[in-house]
Amino acid sequence: MRIDATHDPALRSWVASANDPAGDFPIQNLPFGRFRRAGSNEPWRIGVAIGDQVLDLHAARAHATWPAELAPTLDALAAGDLNALMAAGAVPRRALRAALSQALAEGSAQQGALARCLVPQSAIELTVPCAIGDYTDFYTGIHHATSVGRLFRPDNPLLPNYEWVPIGYHGRSSSIVASGAPVRRPLGQTRAADAQRPTFAPCQRLDYEVELGFLVGPGNALGEPVGIEAAEDHLFGVTLFNDWSARDVQAWEYQPLGPFLSKNFASTISPWVVTMEALAPFRAPLQRPAGSAQPLPYLDSQATREQGSLAVRLEAWLQTGAMRAAGEAPVRLSQARADEAAFWTPAQLVAHHTVGGCNLQPGDLFGSGTLSGPGPEQAGSLLELSRGGKEPVRLPNGETRSFLADGDTLMLRGVCERDGFRRIGFGDCAGTIVAAPATA
C-alpha cells in the first residue's frame, strides 16, 4: 500500500489531456490494456492509457530510453504479452510504473521521443487485457446477497455459511469480452412457477451485475496455499466487470450445482487494468455489519482488516434504444461504494481460493460479485432495483425497466477519489443488448 512519488497529486503530464481533473487517466493512474488501430487486423499491442491517448509500449521501447533493468519487462510487453508482466510480480511492475511516470511527466527529456508513440484513444479498439485462463466469480456483496436471498427466503435471507466462507463459483473464461462488444440475449429453458414443463425461448429477465474484477499476478503451485499475509502479492490489478445474468434461466437451472448457462453467454470487462500500485491511495478498512463472525485465522490479518478494501465508487448507467434515437444521454441507475458493499477483501479471496491447494495462474480473473450498497437505491442489478421485477424502474423519458430490453446499453463507471490525491478512474465497461437468435 505504499504511497510514493508516482501518487503526488501535483504531478502533471506533458500529455495535456491527462491533466483534465475530470479524466480517468491522469499520470497517477497509468493502467495497462491491449489495443490496435480500430478496424485493423494488426496484432494486439500493450499500451498505457494517459489522458485521451495511449502510449504504445512497442513503439516506446524502440524510441525512448529506459532503465536497463526494465529490458526484459519491456521486451515482453513489446511482444504484446501482458501475462508476462503479471507473472513477474510487484518489483518490475513498480519499476515500470516509476519509469513511465517520469517519462510522461512535464519536463521529461523523453517527451520528444514518446510523443511519437502516442495513439489517440479515439483511433483504437481494445480487447480483453490479457489471456484469462480461469475465471472465478465471488459473492462478496453482502447487501446484494441479502436482497436476493430475501426474494427467495424472506425470513432468512443470508445462508449460514455466508459470514464464514467467501462464497464463489467457477465461471466461463471464453465468453469474457471487452467493453463495447455487443451482448446477444440468450435463448434458454425457463419454467413458469405454475407450469409442469419448461419452455425454450429468449431470456425474459436479462440483467446486469456491477462488479469489480481482480486480475491475478504471480500464481502459486498446485497444492501450496497462499497465506493471507502474502495474498496481495498475487494480485496485479483491478477492472470493472459486468456479469450479465439471465435470471429466469438461472432460477430453473441452478439447483443443485449453481449458475451455468444463465451466466456464460457473455461477461464484459473494462479493458484498462488499474494496477494495485495506482490504487494504493484508495485502500480502506474492511467494513462489516456489527455482530458479524470473526474470520477464521486463514482469512484474517491486520493489514486486510485495516486497509484490505478498495474505496471505489461504482455506478451503473443506462441508455435505452429510444433514448439513443432521441439523442438523450444515459441515466444513472445506481451508485455504491465497493468498500461499503464487500464483506471480503481481495486478499481474503486469494487466501480462500488457494487454501485447498488450487493453483492460480497469471491473468486469472476474480469477479467480486455484485457490489450493491446498503440502500435499496444503491443496488447493482435490476433484479434488486425492480424488487424481483415487481416494481419496474421508471426512467426520465417515461420508459420503465424491470429487466434489460434489446437495444439497451448498460455502462459501468468506477472512480477513486480521496482528499489529497488525484482522482483516477477505470474507463468504459459497456455493452448493448442485441436480439436473441431466431428459434427454429
Place this chain on the structure above:
Amino acid sequence: MRIDATHDPALRSWVASANDPAGDFPIQNLPFGRFRRAGSNEPWRIGVAIGDQVLDLHAARAHATWPAELAPTLDALAAGDLNALMAAGAVPRRALRAALSQALAEGSAQQGALARCLVPQSAIELTVPCAIGDYTDFYTGIHHATSVGRLFRPDNPLLPNYEWVPIGYHGRSSSIVASGAPVRRPLGQTRAADAQRPTFAPCQRLDYEVELGFLVGPGNALGEPVGIEAAEDHLFGVTLFNDWSARDVQAWEYQPLGPFLSKNFASTISPWVVTMEALAPFRAPLQRPAGSAQPLPYLDSQATREQGSLAVRLEAWLQTGAMRAAGEAPVRLSQARADEAAFWTPAQLVAHHTVGGCNLQPGDLFGSGTLSGPGPEQAGSLLELSRGGKEPVRLPNGETRSFLADGDTLMLRGVCERDGFRRIGFGDCAGTIVAAPATA
C-alpha cells in the same frame, strides 16, 4: 459413426505388442497424447500410443513419407500442438488416422522408417493432452444423481429440472493433472451438523468420481449456438476423468452457487485421447428410464437417440498404502457401463452448452459427471458405495474405506468391447493421495 478399414478387427500391426488381445492400444485405437522422456525437460511432443510404444509424431514427420495433404496437420503436431488438430475438425483427423493405420499395419513399407520413431511407454512421462481452456462438469449420471439426491432428500431424490436440463457447472482448468500426479488432500472449512461454527482442517471425506472426459474439437463463435445435428462435429475425443471431491467441504460451501473448493484442488485426466473415430464401433442408443420426459427439440435428434451414447465399461480400482507395502494388487471397487449410466449424450451436452450463445474452443473439456450404474455396487464414488459414509466398504485385506485415506491410489479403467470389433482401452487414470499441508 462410420466404420471403415481402420476398424477391421483382422488388422495387425508390425508393433508386436499392439497385437496383444488384452491391450488398450491396438492399431484400431491410435489415441493421441503429449509425452517426453521421463525425467527430462524436453518440450512436450505429440505421440500416438501403439501397443506398449509411442509413435513420436515429431520424428515420424521427418523420417517417414506421408500424403501431401497431411503436411499442415503434421507440422502442427510436430510442433507439439494438439489443439491445432482439434481445431481442424474431422477431415484431417480421419485422413491422419487412415495414414497412421496404414503405416503401422503389418506389411507397411514404412516400418523401417517408423521403427526408429518408437519410444517405449515405460521410458516416457505424459502430461495433460492439450491446452484446456475451459472445463465444464456435467451431471449426466442419473443413478448417481438419484443416489446422492436420496442422501439429502429421501422422498424426492431427483430435482424437477433433471430430466429437462443437462445440469452442469463450470470447473477449474488450472488444476487438471495427468494420470500419475499426486493428489494432495485439501484443507478446508467444514461444519459438523450439530456445530455452531465451522472448523478448518484437512478434508475428512475425500472421494473420487468415475467420469468420462469429452474434449472439444472445433469451437463455435460467441452468440452462435450449435444445433444438435452438428454437435458431434465439435467433439475430438474422449478420456477418463476423475473429479476428486471433498464431500465435507462441499456440503458446507455449496449453497447457493455450487461446488467450489471441494472440486478445484485437483482433477485427474487420462493422458491418451481416444478419438471419436476410434469409438465409432462402440456407439449405443440413449437409454432412459421409462416415463422420462422427451427432450426439448434443441436436445433431440434421431442420431443421438439411436447411437448417441458410448458403450464404455468403466471401473474403479483401489490400492491402499498397506496393500502396496504388502505387494497386494489393487482391488476393483465397482464397474458400470457409461451407456447404462448417462441420461444425456455428448452431443446433447454440446447443444445445451452453446444454446445460450456460449462459445466453445478447441481443447475445452466436458466431464460427464459420475457414471454410476443402476445397481448399488456399480456406483462410481465412495459416497455412494459407503451410503454417505454409514456403511464402510470392506477390502479383502480387512481394511475398510468410507472415504479415501492418505496413501490410497485410485485408478480408473475404461474399455470398449463389442462382438466383431477389436477391444480398445483408455490407458491409466490414477492418482495417489498425499497428506494435507500442515496447518499453522
